[in-house]
Amino acid sequence: MVQRRSLLKVAAAGGIATLVPWSRLTGSTAAQATEVAEPAHSAPFAHPMPLPAVLRPARRTRTSDLYEIRMRQTRAELVKGLSTPVRTYGGTFPGPTVNAWRGREVVIRQINELDVPTAVHLHGAHVLSEHDGLPMDTIAPGGERTYHYPNEQHAASLWYHDHAHHLEAENVYRGLAGLYLIRDPREELLPLPSGTHDIPLVIRDARVEADGSLVYTRPTDCPHMLVNGKERPYTEVAARKYRLRIYNTCVNRYVRLRFADNTPFTVIGTDGGLLESPVQAEDLLMLGGERVEVVVDFSRHRPGTSVVLENTAALATERPEVLRFDVTRTAVDLSYVPRRLTWRQPLPRPTVERSFELRTFPEMTINGRLYDPNRTDVTARLGTTELWTVTNAEAPVPAGRPDFHLWHSFHTHLTYFRVVERNGKPADSRDAGLKDTVTLAPGETVKIKMTWGPYAGQYLYHCHQLGHSSGGQMGRIDVVD
Numbered sequence: 001m002v003q004r005r006s007l008l009k010v011a012a013a014g015g016i017a018t019l020v021p022w023s024r025l026t027g028s029t030a031a032q033a034t035e036v037a038e039p040a041h042s043a044p045f046a047h048p049m050p051l052p053a054v055l056r057p058a059r060r061t062r063t064s065d066l067y068e069i070r071m072r073q074t075r076a077e078l079v080k081g082l083s084t085p086v087r088t089y090g091g092t093f094p095g096p097t098v099n100a101w102r103g104r105e106v107v108i109r110q111i112n113e114l115d116v117p118t119a120v121h122l123h124g125a126h127v128l129s130e131h132d133g134l135p136m137d138t139i140a141p142g143g144e145r146t147y148h149y150p151n152e153q154h155a156a157s158l159w160y161h162d163h164a165h166h167l168e169a170e171n172v173y174r175g176l177a178g179l180y181l182i183r184d185p186r187e188e189l190l191p192l193p194s195g196t197h198d199i200p201l202v203i204r205d206a207r208v209e210a211d212g213s214l215v216y217t218r219p220t221d222c223p224h225m226l227v228n229g230k231e232r233p234y235t236e237v238a239a240r241k242y243r244l245r246i247y248n249t250c251v252n253r254y255v256r257l258r259f260a261d262n263t264p265f266t267v268i269g270t271d272g273g274l275l276e277s278p279v280q281a282e283d284l285l286m287l288g289g290e291r292v293e294v295v296v297d298f299s300r301h302r303p304g305t306s307v308v309l310e311n312t313a314a315l316a317t318e319r320p321e322v323l324r325f326d327v328t329r330t331a332v333d334l335s336y337v338p339r340r341l342t343w344r345q346p347l348p349r350p351t352v353e354r355s356f357e358l359r360t361f362p363e364m365t366i367n368g369r370l371y372d373p374n375r376t377d378v379t380a381r382l383g384t385t386e387l388w389t390v391t392n393a394e395a396p397v398p399a400g401r402p403d404f405h406l407w408h409s410f411h412t413h414l415t416y417f418r419v420v421e422r423n424g425k426p427a428d429s430r431d432a433g434l435k436d437t438v439t440l441a442p443g444e445t446v447k448i449k450m451t452w453g454p455y456a457g458q459y460l461y462h463c464h465q466l467g468h469s470s471g472g473q474m475g476r477i478d479v480v481d
């Protein structure tokens, strides 16, 4: 018999995830089966990569675009030849993309035709608290709610997803996620690749069983990697530059992306939109919730050749391929990445400091506490700049062991932040730009600063490994005037 003490020690050392019941790691209260049988066999590059559907406004007024979305259960082909039940916004997996313009309001009427409560959060948006999709502000099955988004912010790649208390991880996993792009006429003037050369890649893992069912379970049991809803697809590109808006929408894992042949790329933006100046890179580490925008030049590749985007953080039991680009033709390309992309107002000096410690064991906590919607954890004054020290208190595990459950992805609602420091050193290009999500490997500490605003009200900060937030790794912040 294994002694309880040694079990605890393994767990404390961040040991084998299987010693801890999956429900404890996710706080899952859902009765859905997490039992896995046989994953669907799937050959890579069996389907062309689709682009998410674009949502058309139901109506336009002088100031606003009005949309309607029905959340409903339907079926989608994630793995070639299999029909999988999914929870969707408007019947598509992922949900339809909303194209917004800076300064023009978007109003979305969300109708819940699912049999679970939902709450729609627009990740990365400056919105009033009542439109933020707070965990307790749910839409009951059969109900509806209308959300208002002012879009008084810079162009950026946002996404909307579920946030219903204890349910968000499974709801997002089952399909409740869609893109929301804020555009800005000034950004459109830049010579960046645009139009059909500006492509979103929504990357996430999944567990599709041989019978087509989708099982919500630990990431180490999720061998399928989807891009825009299809398992390891391929896409045809011209030998020219493309802008790729990369999203990690995995609920419980990080990915490390690079091209199999080390094709370099230029990072032009992150969560909060364009960087001030571009940065060259060869790989990207992305945890749940993060966005990175890159420009890749496929003219380095001859027409007729292919290049594969890989996840080097795939487990030994998984395939590393994520997406194959087939370079099919030459093209005239007048686009380029300017040396200066934008300018951002520097943040004032912080006047308030706080610290936050995130733990996986014994429970998913922040500063030792589980989320309680009736408890205010932080009160911040509107307009105040604060410096937050955020620590992942779990110890690293020996290389080669699955450690997804020990990573945290710290996310704040309402405002963006700057990463000032990582592990005592000034933040480097990996943490550049305006962020709303920052990754923390086991043992890491970051310092971030932000100005609380532009609205007062009740908001959240939490881990964006949604299994963790569903399990309670979330805090309430009240911004007061």
Ligand code: C2O
Pocket (backbone or CB within 6 Å): 121, 123, 161, 163, 289, 411, 413, 460, 462, 464
């Ligand atoms: Cu993308 Cu509170 O979440």
Ligand code: CU
Pocket (backbone or CB within 6 Å): 358, 407, 408, 409, 463, 464, 465, 468, 469, 473
């Ligand atoms: Cu976490």
